Amino acid sequence: MSQAEYRQMGVEADVVLRLGMLLMGAGTSGYRVMRGMKRAARAMGFDRLDLSVGVTQIVCTFHRGEHFRTIIAQQHSPAVDASRIEALEDLTHHGVPWGITAEELTAKLDAIEHGVTKRWNVWILSTAAAVACASFAVLNYFSWVAIALVALAAFCGQFTRHTLAKQRVHQLGGIVAAGLVSSLVFFATTESLAAAGLADPAGFSSGYVAAVLFLIPGFPLFSALIDLGRFDFDAGLARLTYALTVILAATFTVTMVSWLTDLKPEQAQADFTPGWFLLAAAASLCGIAGFAFLFNSSRRMVLVAACVGTVANLVRLLLVEAGTTAYFAAFVGGLIVGLLGAVASKQVHLPRITTTVPASVIMIPGTAMFRSVYQLNAGDMTQALTFAATAAMVVISIGAGLILARLLTDKDWALGHLIDFSHHRLGAGNPDF
Structure with missing residues (x-):
């Protein structure tokens, strides 16, 4: 040469x-x-x-x-x-x-x-974060007052994160600042309502955990699990470490604010009624769409992901209401997302990951992640480990469902077909080209 x-x-x-x-x-x-x-x-x-x-x-x-x-x-x-x-x-x-x-x-x-x-400006992205977090609040059975405050706090937090990102502030710095702003806005609004005598903040102060769920890195988290499912440890462990670092930064920041402001992430009581399931369907659709906007998705991606994820999340909620474990329900939800996403993505000519991962984010137990760190800070190790184990098992179960769906629908992925360099001279005639 x-x-x-x-x-x-x-x-x-x-x-x-x-x-x-x-x-x-x-x-x-x-x-x-x-x-x-x-x-x-x-x-x-x-x-x-x-x-x-x-x-x-x-x-x-x-x-x-x-x-x-x-x-x-x-x-x-x-x-x-x-x-x-x-x-x-x-x-x-x-x-x-x-x-x-x-x-x-x-x-x-x-x-x-x-x-x-970037398709969307800061106002649309901030509104998307508000809608996504408010939808999480609905799915976690918060009151309407809490839902409204969650939307406002999430809007301010995402606006802060986007503004700092434009200034090239380090990503972790932007996450910490966004979590701080969201939590403080939620606290300030609850105190304002209490001072005006309009509401009792004791009934909805726990809603602050939903106001920061836009910080949970769902895309790299599930991408990491999919890579690990192929034994691609370099990519999988690197992405998982990144996702966990972001989660820890967000949860630790919010926990410190909750300790200073006495906001307590108490768990709301489930209320499974036919009317609530209709509301949950709307919340799932809007929540997934909101997160898809944050991923710079196109309108087609948003629509496909929202429809696929809504079906899967409703099945998951019905299974939970029927008495199955949260882990089995999450696994079935992930499997449905993977199967429906594979078909829908092929029909509209979109990469599967751009629809299946946003569709799965709505099932992430983000509130359990924040409650785990809160209980750890409070010194209650039993509750901290319970919430942490619950969150980890649900995320792993969703990932397992996505991986099984990929095995069932992607021949190259399942059978380990490689790009064959020995036939490169066949050019476009090679079926794998």
């Missing part, structure tokens, strides 16, 4: 790595990052690509004949962008024909990076 050919190999490797970094930065699973990069590498004539994908780093080695090139790249701000996932997935499936040049792929990536931007 001449010096010029070796330099060209480096240029081609860099653009394939850039594709992977964009996919990883958009929040898709490590499995999809690997397959996307391997499709592009094969199209450019590489003989093999070995890579390890995390949540902020990719390490990869490109092989061509006897020569190889190893590259490491990092980014420092994990994020979720469903619209960019859709554009990049479409590119890797249909936009990298055999013989594509580095310049052609670079131009396509430039078009996606500069053309697929």
Whole structure:
């Protein structure tokens, strides 16, 4: 290989790595990052690509004949962008024909990076957070006064987080600030109502835990479980660690505020009635839609995710009301999301992850996570462990349902089909190309 050919190999490797970094930065699973990069590498004539994908780093080695090139790249701000996932997935499936040049792929990536931007402004995103958290409050049986205060507090918290993110404040700093603002706004409004004699805050002070649920990183949490289901430990453990770090930062902040303000996350009593199930259906639909907006989803993604998730969540609630354990109900809910999401995503030509993960977020036991840290701070280890174990088991059960659905509906995922570089010269004639 001449010096010029070796330099060209480096240029081609860099653009394939850039594709992977964009996919990883958009929040898709490590499995999809690997397959996307391997499709592009094969199209450019590489003989093999070995890579390890995390949540902020990719390490990869490109092989061509006897020569190889190893590259490491990092980014420092994990994020979720469903619209960019859709554009990049479409590119890797249909936009990298055999013989594509580095310049052609670079131009396509430039078009996606500069053309697929944030769809929604801060007002829409803040309203989406308010609707999502208020929907959680409905599903957790809070009073109407508490629901209204939750919406206001969540709006202020998301506005704060978005504003700080635009200023490039560290992500954890934005999460802490958002949790602090949401909790303090909820406390201030409850005290104002009490001072005016309009309501007794003792009956709804626990609603503050719902006001910060927009901070729970549902997308990376479920992406991590899906990666772990494939034994992709590099990507899975990295994403899980990131998700747990965000959860701990959010819960610890809110717990400190609750200790200072004497807000107590008491659990409301369930009231399963036919009328409540109709309300729960509406809350599920609105809540999932709200979270999907926060993931920069398109209108199609929002609609599909909301419909799929509403069906699954209602089945889950009916199973709980029938006396099954919360874990079995969550597993069935995750399975329904995975199965319906697979069919619906294929029909509307969307990446499965952009519909199934937002649809699952509504089932996350976020209030149990916050109550666990609160009880830990209060010194009640029994209650702290109970809430923590409950939250962990429910999340694992949802993830297990999603994984089983993937095994049943995705042949490549279930049978471990790999991108076959040995047939790269067949180009578009290769069925896996």
